[in-house]
Amino acid sequence: MLDLQRTLNQVKSDADWVSLRHVTEKTTHRRVRDEKIDGNSVYFDQGVMVEVLVNGHFGFAGTSDLTESGIKRALGKAVAMAKSGSSQKVHNFTTAQRPQAKGIYSSPVIRPIDSMSAKEITDIFVDATKAMKVSDKIISRSAGTMIVETSFHVVNSSGSEVQQNFSIVSTDFSATSGGPGETQTRSDNGGLARCFQVGAEVFNRIDILARSKRIAEESLELLSADNCPDEAMDLLLAPDQMTLQVHESIGHPLEYDRILGDERNYAGWSFVKPEDFGNLQYGSKLMNVTFDPTIADAMASYAFDDSGLKATKEFLIKDGVLVRGLGGLESQARLNLPGVANFRSSSWNRAPIDRMANINLEPGTTKFQDMIASIERGVFMMANKSWSIDDYRNKFQFGCEYAKLIENGKITKTLKNPNYRGTTVKFWNGLKAVSENRETYGSPFCGKGEPNQVIRVGHTTPYCLFSNVEVFGA
Numbered sequence: 001m002l003d004l005q006r007t008l009n010q011v012k013s014d015a016d017w018v019s020l021r022h023v024t025e026k027t028t029h030r031r032v033r034d035e036k037i038d039g040n041s042v043y044f045d046q047g048v049m050v051e052v053l054v055n056g057h058f059g060f061a062g063t064s065d066l067t068e069s070g071i072k073r074a075l076g077k078a079v080a081m082a083k084s085g086s087s088q089k090v091h092n093f094t095t096a097q098r099p100q101a102k103g104i105y106s107s108p109v110i111r112p113i114d115s116m117s118a119k120e121i122t123d124i125f126v127d128a129t130k131a132m133k134v135s136d137k138i139i140s141r142s143a144g145t146m147i148v149e150t151s152f153h154v155v156n157s158s159g160s161e162v163q164q165n166f167s168i169v170s171t172d173f174s175a176t177s178g179g180p181g182e183t184q185t186r187s188d189n190g191g192l193a194r195c196f197q198v199g200a201e202v203f204n205r206i207d208i209l210a211r212s213k214r215i216a217e218e219s220l221e222l223l224s225a226d227n228c229p230d231e232a233m234d235l236l237l238a239p240d241q242m243t244l245q246v247h248e249s250i251g252h253p254l255e256y257d258r259i260l261g262d263e264r265n266y267a268g269w270s271f272v273k274p275e276d277f278g279n280l281q282y283g284s285k286l287m288n289v290t291f292d293p294t295i296a297d298a299m300a301s302y303a304f305d306d307s308g309l310k311a312t313k314e315f316l317i318k319d320g321v322l323v324r325g326l327g328g329l330e331s332q333a334r335l336n337l338p339g340v341a342n343f344r345s346s347s348w349n350r351a352p353i354d355r356m357a358n359i360n361l362e363p364g365t366t367k368f369q370d371m372i373a374s375i376e377r378g379v380f381m382m383a384n385k386s387w388s389i390d391d392y393r394n395k396f397q398f399g400c401e402y403a404k405l406i407e408n409g410k411i412t413k414t415l416k417n418p419n420y421r422g423t424t425v426k427f428w429n430g431l432k433a434v435s436e437n438r439e440t441y442g443s444p445f446c447g448k449g450e451p452n453q454v455i456r457v458g459h460t461t462p463y464c465l466f467s468n469v470e471v472f473g474a
Contacts, residue, residue, distance in 0.1 A: 002048075002066050004155050011072050015052035015079050017095050019156035020071070021306065022048050023348035030118060031144035032125035039144070040118060047348035050074040051156075054082035056092035058330075062349040090334065097329040101160045101308035107167040108296045109199035113147055116200040121145065124205050131209045132175040132216035137223065139183070140176040143212065145169060145203075146444060148456075154306070162304050168456060169202045170195040170444050175216035177223050184222035184416060186215040186401055187383060189240060195299040195442035195458065218402055221414050227473035228403055228418040234378030235420055235469040236371060239439035241400055242361065242461035244384045247443070249424045250282075250289055251356040251457070253393035254316055256327025256335055262353075267448045268391035271424065272322070274335055280322040283428030288362040289317040291326065291340045298358045299442030299458030306352035309341040316340075316359070320429070327354050346453035353449050360460040364434025371433050371465050373409040379471050380404040380411065381418045397421040399474075417474030427466060435463035 004022050011018070024046040031039035047064040048071055059082025063074040125143035132141040148168040155161050171194050174187035188194065188211050196202060237245060253270040257263050272280070293301045293311035302311055307329050316324050327335065328343025331354055344355040372380070386399035403418035404411045442458035 004153055005161065007068055007071055008155050008157065010068055011075050013052065013075055013079055015054050015082070017053035017098065017157050018075065019051040019098065019154065019160070020048055021051065021345075021348060022046070022153045023150065025148065025150045025347065028147040029144070030121050030125065031142065032122060032129050033142045034140065035126050035129050037122060038142070040122070045347070048074065049345070049348045049351070050078045051351070052078045052082050053093065053095065053098070054079055055086035056094070057082045057086035057089040058093060059083070059085065060351040091330070093330065093333065095158055097307060097333060098156065098158065099308045099329075100158050101162050101304045101310065103162055103303050105164040105303035107165065107197035109167050111200040113149060113167060113200050116203060121203055124203055124208055127205070128173060128208050128212040131212045134213065134216045135177070135220050137177045137179060137220055138175055138216055139178040141174070141216070143173045145171045148444070160308050162308065164302055164304070167197060167199055168195065168299065168444070169198050171202065173208070173212050173215060175212070175219045177219040179223040182223070184219050186219035186222065188215055189383070189441065195444055195456065196297045196440070197299065197301055198297055222402065222416045225414040225416040228379060228415045228471060230472040232468050232470050234375045234406070235466045235471060236375065236378060236380040236406065237464050237466070238380070238382040239461045239463060240383050240441055241381055241398070242464055243441040243459040244387060244398065246289070246359055246361055246459050246461055247356070247446075247457065248387060248389050249393060249396060249427070250316070251326065251359045253424065254325045255354045255356070256325050256331035256337070256339060257354040259325065260331060260334060263448065266450050268393070271392040271394040272325070274337060276322055277325060277337055278321070278323060280425075281320055281429065282317050282322045282425060283320045284431040285319045286364055286431050286434050287317055287320045287428055288315065290315055290360050290362060291342065291357060292360055293341065293357045295358055295458070295460065298440055298460060299444070299456050300357040301458070302357070305341040305343045306345050307343040309343065311341040311357070314340050326356060328352070344455060346455045350449070350451070350453040355448065355455050356446060356457045358458040358460065361434070361438070361462060361464070363436050363438045363462045365436055366433045368435050368437070368463055371435060371463060372406060372411060374433065375406045375465070376408060378406045379415060379418060380406055381420065394424050396424065418471065419473065420469050420471045422469055427469065430467045430469065431464060432467050433465035438462035
């Protein structure tokens with residue numbers, strides 16, 4: 001077993017500061033399609049990232065060779081990288097960007113993952129796909145999970161020691177129906193996953209079978225539904241769709257490395273400018289958005305980011321006004337703006353960058369039925385199906401799986417192929433009601449950075465009502 005503190009004490013370097021981050025990760029996939037096993041695999045990965053500070057510049061080198069000599073070689077590469085880059089550095093960093101941190105974090109697991117066998121999980125998924133066969137028109141049924149068990153252990157020369165253990169479970173269920181000239185798919189999550197930091201308690205047979213039957217019935221319902229109308233009207237979005245709306249039009253544009261231009265070659269820039277913080281009316285006064293990695297079971301909860309900054313809840317947008325961005329200590333120093341503890345890496349072989357974590361729209365005071373009753377003509381959309389947003393995270397277009405037409409304060413019929421489009425600030429300033437209840441979703445596949453790193457994010461969102469939105473059918 002690797003003794004990280006002993007290894008740190010043994011390696012010698014002329015660096016001003018040294019850190020070792022040991023990451024182990026086990027990823028399990030279970031999938032069933034049409035009552036047959038479609039996938040059953042386990043992957044294991046581990047390694048160490050060596051990080052150094054030399055001449056005001058950080059250098060990194062990862063290694064899967066966990067011997068003392070392997071880590072020493074990586075240390076030498078990290079020092080060489082830091083020295084080489086220091087002549088072109090964009091900022092003179094210090095250990096202030098790597099505060100001392102000590103602590104332990106573990107996901108709130110009720111029932112350990114290994115308390116359920118592969119067969120037990122697969123049997124539930126077989127029954128789930130069987131429950132979806134509500135008609136011969138159901139032509140494809142699937143159920144699956146990805147289970148990720150990760151450990152991050154960090155020590156450094158300023159006395160930090162942090163151990164963080166994550167148990168993350170994502171589940172997805174979908175049913176596709178077919179009719180003359182078309183197919184319609186309804187999922188349990190709209191392409192995003194039901195992702196939580198939990199244990200095997202998430203595999204509740206009764207709950208899974210009920211959800212599976214419901215989505216199959218709704219898939220069948222879509223075959224005979226009318227197409228979504230093309231007009232500007234009120235738009236009510238469910239929490240599963242609000243998850244992607246928040247992710248794309250709030251989370252990404254507020255990342256400081258985008259605003260600085262670091263991501264322009266790959267993930268893109270942002271329409272947000274440094275002078276907008278404290279001034280820009282991002283949305284209506286009902287809009288309150290927080291960064292909060294302290295929520296117990298949310299996908300991207302943790303105690304410290306990878307710089308050692310303690311994770312705390314912070315308002316990004318308060319009463320519609322932009323007040324804070326998503327930037328770790330390095331970006332905060334470069335922009336001279338307050339940020340959050342979101343300097344995160346995806347694994348041992350990636351350097352940390354500014355990332356989303358749990359970005360949440362805070363609940364309002366309106367009951368869902370009162371939102372429906374207030375709408376003279378509008379559409380209620382659920383579950384993301386497609387999305388497109390420009391490099392500046394300004395103009396966007398989203399498609400959903402399932403919708404309901406609302407007329408004179410009542411839901412009247414199901415609609416298929418619902419879509420809507422808008423521009424970020426105008427759209428959010430049209431927010432006119434926020435529900436008092438909210439739900440949690442997430443994604444295990446948020447990509448960014450060069451070289452690319454895919455990270456896990458979470459969003460807790462309510463039902464939201466927007467005015468005068470352009471909606472259209474396929």
